[in-house]
Amino acid sequence: MKFTEEHEWLLAEDDVVTVGITSFAAEQLGDVVFVELPEVGTEVTKDDEAVVIESVKAASDILAPLDGEIVEVNEALTDNPSMVNEDPQGDAWFFKIKVSDMSPMDDYMDEAAYAKFIE
Amino acid sequence: MTEQKITPLKTLHRELGGRMVPFAGYDMPVQFAGIMAEHKATREAAGLFDVSHMGQVLLKGADWATLAAAFERLVPMDVLGLKDGRQRYGLLTSDDGGIRDDLMFARMGDDLFVVVNAACKDDDIAYMRSDLPDGIELTELTDRALIALQGPKAEAALAPLCPAVRDMSFMDVIAADLSVDADMVPVWISRSGYTGEDGFEMSVPADKAEAVARKLLAVEGVEPIGLGARDSLRLEAGLCLYGHDIDLGTSPVEAGLIWAIQKARRPGGAREGGFPGAENVLRDIADGAKIKRVGLKPEGRAPMREGVELFADPEGGEPLGAITSGGFGPTVGGPVAMGYVPLDKAVPGTNLYGELRGKRQPVTVTALPFVSPNFKR
Numbered sequence: 001m002k003f004t005e006e007h008e009w010l011l012a013e014d015d016v017v018t019v020g021i022t023s024f025a026a027e028q029l030g031d032v033v034f035v036e037l038p039e040v041g042t043e044v045t046k047d048d049e050a051v052v053i054e055s056v057k058a059a060s061d062i063l064a065p066l067d068g069e070i071v072e073v074n075e076a077l078t079d080n081p082s083m084v085n086e087d088p089q090g091d092a093w094f095f096k097i098k099v100s101d102m103s104p105m106d107d108y109m110d111e112a113a114y115a116k117f118i119e
Numbered sequence: 120m121t122e123q124k125i126t127p128l129k130t131l132h133r134e135l136g137g138r139m140v141p142f143a144g145y146d147m148p149v150q151f152a153g154i155m156a157e158h159k160a161t162r163e164a165a166g167l168f169d170v171s172h173m174g175q176v177l178l179k180g181a182d183w184a185t186l187a188a189a190f191e192r193l194v195p196m197d198v199l200g201l202k203d204g205r206q207r208y209g210l211l212t213s214d215d216g217g218i219r220d221d222l223m224f225a226r227m228g229d230d231l232f233v234v235v236n237a238a239c240k241d242d243d244i245a246y247m248r249s250d251l252p253d254g255i256e257l258t259e260l261t262d263r264a265l266i267a268l269q270g271p272k273a274e275a276a277l278a279p280l281c282p283a284v285r286d287m288s289f290m291d292v293i294a295a296d297l298s299v300d301a302d303m304v305p306v307w308i309s310r311s312g313y314t315g316e317d318g319f320e321m322s323v324p325a326d327k328a329e330a331v332a333r334k335l336l337a338v339e340g341v342e343p344i345g346l347g348a349r350d351s352l353r354l355e356a357g358l359c360l361y362g363h364d365i366d367l368g369t370s371p372v373e374a375g376l377i378w379a380i381q382k383a384r385r386p387g388g389a390r391e392g393g394f395p396g397a398e399n400v401l402r403d404i405a406d407g408a409k410i411k412r413v414g415l416k417p418e419g420r421a422p423m424r425e426g427v428e429l430f431a432d433p434e435g436g437e438p439l440g441a442i443t444s445g446g447f448g449p450t451v452g453g454p455v456a457m458g459y460v461p462l463d464k465a466v467p468g469t470n471l472y473g474e475l476r477g478k479r480q481p482v483t484v485t486a487l488p489f490v491s492p493n494f495k496r
Contacts, residue, residue: 030347031155033447034420034454052476054422056154056447057347081420 002105003114004065009089012105018093019050019065024118026088029055032081037073038095044070046104051094053084065108068099126171127264127328135336135343142346143237145172150345157348158449161314162490164340165270167332168349170313174240175260175322176247178231189255190224190231193247195371195394197381201226206290206309208379209233210371211243216399217367218374219246221359225292225309232292232307232322234265236361264328268335269318269344269352271493276338277308277319280331284308284319289494299334302327313349315356315492354455355448357414357487363425364412364443364457370396372403373459375412375487380404411465414485415442415456415473421480422447422454423473429460430472433479439464442473448489455489456482 002010007025011018026032034054044050044064051062073095077083083092109117123146132139137148148169151157160166180186187199194209201207206225213219220239225232235243240259248257268277277284280297287293287310296303304327312318323331335341350360359365365374383389386401394400417423423445428438445456456473464471467486472479 030150031153031447031449034422036421052421054447056351056449057149059422059424 001111002108003111003117004108005117006063006065008062008065010065010105010108012102015100015102016071016096016098017066017068017105018096019062020093021053021062021084021088022114023088026085029053029057029060029084031056032084035077035081035084035094037075037078038070040070040073042070044068044097062094064097066097066099066104067101068097070095071098072096124172126169127325128169128171128332131329131332132169132343137343137345140346143172145237147172148343148345150347151343154345154347154351155449157342157344158351160342161270161316161344161348161352162450163271164342165268165272165276165318165338166314166342166344166348167335168267168269168344169264169332170267170320171264171328172237173265174235174237174243175263175265176233176235176244177258177260178233178247178251179256179258180229181254183226183229186229186231186255189251191384191390192252192394193250194224195380195384195397195400196224197383197390198224198231199390200381200383203228204292206292206311210376210379211246212371212394212396212400213367214395216370216396216403218361218365218369218371219243219367221361221365223309223311225307227292227294227307234320238362260322262325264323264325265320266323266328266332266335267312267318267320268341269312269314269316271317272340273316273318274495276335276341280334281308284310287495289317289496297321297323297331299327299330302330304331306331310495313356313358314352315358315488315490316352317493317495351446351449354444354446354457355450355488355490356492357457357489359412360444369412369459370403370408371400373408373410373412377404407462410440410459410461412443412457412459413465414487414489415445415458415471416483416485416489417445417454417456417473418481418483420453421475423456423475423480423482427456427473427475429458429482430474430479431464433472438474439471451489457487460484
């Protein structure tokens with residue numbers, strides 16, 4: 001698993017990367033009440049706004065960590081946004097993105113580096 | 120960055136795991152267990168809030184009539200008619216009839232105890248000092264904390280410390296002693312608050328505030344509440360937040376606060392006018408305002424927050440108003456908001472559109488409050 005400075009976690013399987021937010025980010029956001037997911041089939045460029053996430057406190061965006069195509073979204077979050085607080089690094093993944101170039105993954109942090117980053 | 124001021128409960132907030140944020144110059148807890156859980160705890164049992172950042176002011180005059188007449192020059196409320204031991208909601212109006220601040224004032228004997236907003240208190244106090252006539256003595260009570268205990272179990276939690284609270288009705292005020300372990304703590308208690316629930320606000324000597332808070336938090340069902348849930352609770356209760364829902368640019372009539380202007384100060388009343396901006400406010404009372412503050416219920420789950428523009432149609436046209444505060448209402452179970460719209464769009468049931476991230480989403484004008492109040496009358 002890799003981590004971004006935007007507090008996303010990325011899990012690569014072949015050419016598909018699953019994207020979610022870290023437990024740290026979920027804790028900082030507070031109670032999540034609304035999630036707006038991208039449409040499957042959307043082509044995204046790195047740093048495009050992919051997801052809108054609203055907590056009781058504020059709205060924030062989740063950015064696409066890589067160039068690629070959205071191939072799957074976690075529809076369960078639409079009806080049950082609180083999953084993001086309950087299981088951010090498990091069931092509450094946001095979307096899967098199919099990428100042609102995996103090399104930017106190497107630039108992201110591993111778990112130890114992320115743990116240090118949020119200290 | 121300037122140093123944040125602290126309240127007498129700072130140590131306790133940190134011990135309880137409060138997430139601290141700067142607010143109106145103070146280091147304040149925005150949340151403890153989480154906004155949703157704290158909100159529900161207050162509606163279902165009881166919540167304890169530190170509101171010591173608010174300004175507490177004591178006004179004294181030669182006698183009650185002199186003091187009441189002096190304060191009536193600053194607010195469009197019936198002060199003279201206020202009975203001893205009673206509290207009222209008030210507004211400091213500006214010269215053109217806008218709102219400088221909103222406040223609570225209580226008659227204690229022949230004195231007035233006034234609580235003003237944290238962000239406005241320095242300006243309010245300077246203004247009162249300069250505009251109240253000679254002979255009125257103003258003391259800012261910087262050595263007192265303010266603690267709110269709100270929710271259906273507030274009375275049961277407070278009564279063991281002070282049985283007299285059982286006999287208090289909504290907007291009653293008493294001076295009493297709280298029995299805290301071996302100590303008797305002299306406090307002023309009002310049966311009021313900012314949540315739409317029954318409850319109390321207590322002005323407590325700063326050096327006793329932590330002991331009082333600990334004693335109340337030890338009661339089963341009393342939870343510490345941060346500013347986040349304070350905001351969602353007052354929003355569901357349809358209560359204005361100064362600087363957002365009301366400000367120098369809004370009139371009391373536009374804001375739907377005519378109820379706070381008693382008959383004696385209205386057109387034809389015994390002491391009509393005689394406050395800053397009276398001409399404009401009295402005209403608005405007689406003729407009505409062009410815009411009005413309303414409740415707004417966005418469709419779906421997405422919250423609409425302050426600044427979201429409102430439209431009559433799903434596309435085209437100019438914005439006809441905007442949201443002044445909005446968010447997620449945990450008790451309502453969906454997004455709730457307040458904002459200003461033209462009078463002909465202010466009827467409950469009117470369908471409007473709020474523009475969220477470039478897309479217009481349906482919003483319905485809704486009667487306030489969103490949650491029925493639970494006061495002890």
